[in-house]
Amino acid sequence: MNGAADLGGMMGFGPVIGEPEDEHFHADWERRALAITLAVGALGGWTIDASRHARESLPPAEYLSSTYYEIWIKALEKLLLGAGLVDADELAQRSSLRPGVPVPRTLSASAVPAALARGTRYDRPVDAPARFAVGDRVRTRTMHPTGHTRLPRYARGKVGVIERVHGAHVLPDTNAHGAGEHPQWLYTVRFDARELWGDAADAGLTIAIDAWERYLEPT
């Protein structure tokens, strides 16, 4: 979707302000926001793609005026409501009003290190051969889906070169909406900056994205 999260190329946000390596959180609630987001994610009620969509579909003014952990919490509340794990009156009253619904699994403290160290792989075996090879010229599709996509606006309808072939990965565009994993070949596509930004762009600068096969057509 063309949401506020799709920030590449926007202007006016001011300089980037660095911070020390050992600064992890700026308030204790951010620790809790991280922890509950990861712990509830482990219930398996939604995919990583669905959680990204819950964040990117916040109204633009709200997205841009929220800190990152605020965005996470607002999205988590939407996901919990959507999955029927928490009800709207409970969020409004800030209190649990009825017992939880059965969940397939919960994350115990002793399982945390192994679960985080294991992660979740997103590559899948597919029968179809890769359509493109390293060095091929491709054009990204011009498309403006109302649902989730990982093709940024700045890189739509642009000509680039295949730089890497990663194997077939779960397709976020469908997976975010519970419409299946539909694994597809995933490629790194490299663009000349002038293709994306015009003649004033830095000569020699390249920008690469990872793009699923359905985002690409031969040129």
Add this chain to the structure above:
Amino acid sequence: MADDDGMAARVDALESILIEKGYVEPAALDAIVETYERDVGPRNGAKVVARSWTDPDYRERLRHDATSAIAELGFSGRGGEHMVALENTPELHHLVVCTLCSCYPWPVLGLPPTWYKSPAYRSRAVIDPRGVLADFGVTLPDSTRIAVHDSTSEVRYLVVPMRPAGTDDWDQDQLAALVTRNSMIGTGLPTAP
């Protein structure tokens, strides 16, 4: 920006609801925070970089299958299931961003810093990377090309910066201490010896 008191109350209430309903265990929440505050951070990535600087065979494995090479050192999992290492050279400098959200290689760098998630960085890294580098006090020679990588999939990128001159007889631990977090994102360089 953030109304800290309001958010603290909102998160506190949500946490209580989730615990009361039996969806999360308080001890598991503490364990998650502890993992990223204590165990998983940029010192992991620094070990990978220092090893690649000193061990040509390891460097080769890192180039061809970064996920496995990084797992050899005990680093794997959430946010690093599919890793690619990008080696800087005098001619080419890599810079990593996630314009759409905040994808970041957690097992080797830990949680992303606030600036990595900020609209300022995400908007400008792809259109004005030299300007972003200037914000970090980094100026590259005009002859060094910049390659920006927008992390739009579950593949995560680790920049392997150039080994500083004057470190020929240094061991891996000494070298790892020179490797800054920002040098593994591309917004910085290793500390000079």
